[in-house]
Amino acid sequence: MTGADLFEGFGGLEDDLLIRSRKKGRLEGQSQILWKYGGMAACLMILMGVAVTFRGGREPRWGQEAQESDATVKDGEHPLNALGETLENTNATGGREEKEAIFTEVEKELARPLNSEDLRTLLALDGANLEMATKAYTVSVGGHRADYVGIATSDKAKATLLEHAGEVVADSEEGYQLRKLMGHEDLQYLVSVREAENGEMVGLLKFEKFEEMDYSYREVLETIFHVHGAEDIVKVVVSPASMDNTDEGRTIQEEIGTRFIEDEAVISEIWQMLCGLRREGGKTWEDLGLFEEEGNPVNLREQVRRGRYLTLVTADGMEIDTLKYTGISGRFYEYGGIVYDGLDLEQTKCLEGLLGIDGSENVVGLKDNAGAGKQEGHGMSDIPVDEDNYREARSYDAELEELQEKISKAMMNHELPFVTTSGIRENPDRLHVTVNTRDEAELAKLKAYDMTGKWLEIEYNEGQAMWE
Amino acid sequence: MTDEKIIDSFWERREEAIRETEKKYGAYCLQVAQGILHDEEDASECLNDAWLKAWNSIPPARPEHLKCYLVRIVRNLAVSKYRTKFAKKRGQGEVALVLEELEECVAGQADVEALIDASQLQKTINVFVRALPAKDANLFVARYFYAESIREIAKHHFLAENNVRVRLSRMRAKLKKELEKEGYVI
Numbered sequence: 001m002t003g004a005d006l007f008e009g010f011g012g013l014e015d016d017l018l019i020r021s022r023k024k025g026r027l028e029g030q031s032q033i034l035w036k037y038g039g040m041a042a043c044l045m046i047l048m049g050v051a052v053t054f055r056g057g058r059e060p061r062w063g064q065e066a067q068e069s070d071a072t073v074k075d076g077e078h079p080l081n082a083l084g085e086t087l088e089n090t091n092a093t094g095g096r097e098e099k100e101a102i103f104t105e106v107e108k109e110l111a112r113p114l115n116s117e118d119l120r121t122l123l124a125l126d127g128a129n130l131e132m133a134t135k136a137y138t139v140s141v142g143g144h145r146a147d148y149v150g151i152a153t154s155d156k157a158k159a160t161l162l163e164h165a166g167e168v169v170a171d172s173e174e175g176y177q178l179r180k181l182m183g184h185e186d187l188q189y190l191v192s193v194r195e196a197e198n199g200e201m202v203g204l205l206k207f208e209k210f211e212e213m214d215y216s217y218r219e220v221l222e223t224i225f226h227v228h229g230a231e232d233i234v235k236v237v238v239s240p241a242s243m244d245n246t247d248e249g250r251t252i253q254e255e256i257g258t259r260f261i262e263d264e265a266v267i268s269e270i271w272q273m274l275c276g277l278r279r280e281g282g283k284t285w286e287d288l289g290l291f292e293e294e295g296n297p298v299n300l301r302e303q304v305r306r307g308r309y310l311t312l313v314t315a316d317g318m319e320i321d322t323l324k325y326t327g328i329s330g331r332f333y334e335y336g337g338i339v340y341d342g343l344d345l346e347q348t349k350c351l352e353g354l355l356g357i358d359g360s361e362n363v364v365g366l367k368d369n370a371g372a373g374k375q376e377g378h379g380m381s382d383i384p385v386d387e388d389n390y391r392e393a394r395s396y397d398a399e400l401e402e403l404q405e406k407i408s409k410a411m412m413n414h415e416l417p418f419v420t421t422s423g424i425r426e427n428p429d430r431l432h433v434t435v436n437t438r439d440e441a442e443l444a445k446l447k448a449y450d451m452t453g454k455w456l457e458i459e460y461n462e463g464q465a466m467w468e
Numbered sequence: 469m470t471d472e473k474i475i476d477s478f479w480e481r482r483e484e485a486i487r488e489t490e491k492k493y494g495a496y497c498l499q500v501a502q503g504i505l506h507d508e509e510d511a512s513e514c515l516n517d518a519w520l521k522a523w524n525s526i527p528p529a530r531p532e533h534l535k536c537y538l539v540r541i542v543r544n545l546a547v548s549k550y551r552t553k554f555a556k557k558r559g560q561g562e563v564a565l566v567l568e569e570l571e572e573c574v575a576g577q578a579d580v581e582a583l584i585d586a587s588q589l590q591k592t593i594n595v596f597v598r599a600l601p602a603k604d605a606n607l608f609v610a611r612y613f614y615a616e617s618i619r620e621i622a623k624h625h626f627l628a629e630n631n632v633r634v635r636l637s638r639m640r641a642k643l644k645k646e647l648e649k650e651g652y653v654i
Contacts, residue, residue: 003570010612011544012590015536021609
């Protein structure tokens with residue numbers, strides 16, 4: 001027998017050994033050390049640490065009710081919490097076998113791939129890892145340059161992310177390895193890991209956009225989200241747009257409500273439309289037609305009425321939650337200010353019917369099927385009819401930009417730890433700031449930055465922790 | 469498309485099965501083949517052969533883990549191609565180093581005419597790997613199934629390269645003993 005025969009013999013390794021070897025995490029090593037040196041006390045410490053990490057998650061974007069209340073996930077809702085409680089009780093009364101069984105359950109729970117719900121629980125609720133949150137990377141993938149931004153995760157999330165760091169996708173110049181999430185083929189999230197003297201530096205990155213100015217949304221779906229057909233999408237969740245958080249705006253959002261699309265034929269219809277979307281010439285917010293000729297934004301309540309946020313839920317539990325649609329110009333767009341064209345009038349009417357947007361016949365600025373550039377009539381006097389208006393260049397007020405800079409700096413310096421995001425969004429005349437506190441004294445600190453009192457738009461959202 | 473649907477397509481003899489397989493696992497399988505062959509053209513050929521083999525073997529097979537099933541086919545075809553290509557000369561790339569290491573386990577056996585029961589050898593290897601501590605088993609599989617470099621393995625497992633080398637060396641010594649016990653090495 002030769003070494004080559006032996007090498008060939010390795011070709012018969014069984015599935016579970018191959019799968020396990022691809023995890024590349026420290027789970028196995030950690031558990032052995034725990035048993036060897038730490039015994040049950042160490043197990044409990046780790047378990048409780050993980051349980052704390054998984055506590056306090058929030059409903060996703062579509063859970064408007066959750067966004068409007070202070071409710072956090074209660075203890076025991078995540079399987080690890082329940083196991084943590086059981087182990088605590090078992091420590092008082094149970095035997096070693098019972099504890100071992102529970103620990104095995106915990107290992108299993110940790111070993112399964114993280115899904116979007118798990119990731120939400122890792123977002124910064126306190127002790128945010130802001131250094132990682134400010135990172136941005138460009139990764140070459142599938143012939144594209146993909147931009148990723150750091151997400152503010154809780155410091156407590158480090159161990160979980162480390163355990164779920166999978167295949168290496170790229171190395172950054174700063175020495176970070178950018179890895180897929182273990183057990184996932186998609187590239188929506190990457191875990192950044194770097195060895196440091198006092199342990200590993202770990203962060204979570206989320207895909208933002210391709211660097212190129214022209215690409216199709218289908219390329220994004222296939223390359224980044226690993227969605228290759230309508231059958232890879234199990235659900236589409238349609239939530240109301242939330243750019244108006246006044247009482248009136250919230251009332252409209254409540255009236256619209258959230259709808260869940262699970263019918264395969266309807267999902268297939270939406271899939272076809274998404275495949276036809278194109279980002280052309282790097283259009284951004286300014287091209288969305290959300291403001292009038294005079295520079296005032298289109299009535300925010302109208303934006304809410306005719307806007308929807310889409311979340312695509314994939315078969316492996318991941319959520320693609322960046323797509324938004326506005327019926328005002330009949331376009332899809334994304335958080336990063338990326339605007340997509342490609343829907344014709346017929347598709348727009350069909351889509352708005354599916355999304356529950358009233359008055360789809362009033363859509364403006366859409367070309368017909370023949371692409372003749374014909375403008376359709378509209379029913380609202382405060383909406384521009386001239387498509388050129390949509391492309392009108394608009395520079396943000398210098399004062400507003402200055403305010404944004406100040407608040408960003410304060411966030412970096414940990415002076416506003418309750419501020420999770422800040423940016424100029426749909427309303428170009430406001431700085432949209434997301435906070436995770438309702439404490440008046442804290443909010444006053446934030447408001448003090450806005451000397452005029454007119455620039456800030458504050459949204460309370462405990463779970464939203466992405467730094468844009 | 470989900471794995472289950474791809475397998476259904478194979479069973480229903482629909483050509484989209486190959487298309488979808490290639491779309492979903494093509495890049496990964498190519499990476500595995502290239503890791504062994506270090507030649508893009510050979511690796512692509514290997515992939516085409518693998519799709520054909522999958523087409524011919526499903527049905528009757530209904531793999532539980534399609535990805536593992538495909539990777540195993542690709543890996544074995546790549547190894548076979550490698551052996552044919554370098555039958556009379558020293559090979560290249562990481563596999564040449566891997567083979568050198570494995571020679572340690574069967575030292576002095578190259579000249580021994582022995583009929584190897586391939587399936588029995590595979591069984592012995594599976595039992596051996598399964599008995600290793602999980603982390604060591606993962607390192608062993610990465611090196612001797614996927615032919616990953618020491619550097620890659622060290623990176624993926626958060627270990628120093630030297631640590632990986634020492635662990636692998638100890639495991640090879642253990643494997644040698646196991647092969648002796650089973651009568652593969654005299």
